[in-house]
Amino acid sequence: MWAPSDYDDNGWLKLPLLFWLILLLQARTWVLFALAGASRGQGEAILTLIYPDRQLFWLGMAAGLPAAATFVLSGRRHRFARLWRAWRPVPVVAQLALTLWQLWLLLQGAPGIAASLLLIIDCFALLWLAASRRLRACFYAPAD
Template sequence: MKNTEFYPDDYDNFGRLRLPVLFWCILLLQARTWVLFVMAAASRQQGDTLLNLFYPDHDMFWLGLLPGIPAVAAFLLSGRRHFFSRLWALMRWLLVAAQAALLLWQPLLWLAGDPLSGIGVTLVMLDGFALWWLLSSRRLRACFQ
């Protein structure tokens, strides 16, 4: 019996492998500061309160935007990945590097004196899972080839 790695439903009408749903969730996880920025901009009156709740130190907010840049770029390129195939193939490794930076960032903040919180621990666990999945998913690897 022939073993196929992917089902026919995993392909779109043009024969390209569809990106997994978990990929989009990981993009949101990586771009969490960008999502917060958009939410704060959309709610003008409560925007400053929302930013102060998650980022009391405004310098950390601007630093938090940096690891989300590859996720935003991947989101923008995903619809036209066949036009930018070399850049798209590189994008997987940029996402892995950004995820590794996010995974290391929170423990470094704890070592610098930030209090240990449930949200921080949850984010570290989610970042660890996301990094593992970005590196181990065969379907995602095939989407970037």
Template sequence: MKPSPVFSPDDYDSHGVLRLPLWFWGVLILQARTWLLFVMAGASRQQGESMLALFYPDTQRFWYGIALGLPAALAFLLSGRRAQWPRLWRAWRWVLLFSLLAALGGSLAGVWRQEDGAPLLDGVLALLDALALGYLLFNRRVRACFSDSAQL
């Protein structure tokens, strides 16, 4: 594949496929934060339950986070198989965007329901979700990685 003049030759791997940007992986980690916490709680057997109770005192929010983190967890797996499932990969950007939009809505609803002032963590997570949503929507390299012109 001939590299596009828009991106540097360093942005391509040895097969000529556009690499995913480093910040994209950060967005996936942000989206899969409940999964990450769940794995860390499982690894620390004695403190696992108290760790989950600290971050998710409401079990409904925990399961909501698990459900919204599932597309990001699957994106980690799909990223290595972009050539095998190109149509699924192209559609997965929209799945990630809708998941982030739902997470942002949940974060904003959590901030809205706080009566004695919003906790700092909920506000920071809402801000990070909004920034991640903008990154997935407007970053040219991310859009190119998910586009048909990437010639996977």
């Protein structure tokens, strides 16, 4: 079904690039936090511009935890095969929560075009995570 080049040295199907991009999307507050930290003197201004309400920032950090855990676990999936197999719904549920949260923010009056575009991207990510046959196959051990 998959080409031999689609497998890594351990016999696992390589994770698609879109999966990594979606994990970055899910961890967007973490990425913003890292960018703000790298910009030194202007980091506080960047965070305040994007997250004027500190509670939303901390909610965004919490919402990015499943993506961060998925990043860490994906590099060790050959060691923790059972956990990795059981982890399959975690990115989907996390994306569903982020999509619903983005919809709620938009309904609460979040700035128009950026929030609307983010909602559209979140919806696409949710659909892809739930429907991708390749991604589903990546969550099974080579012996399965």
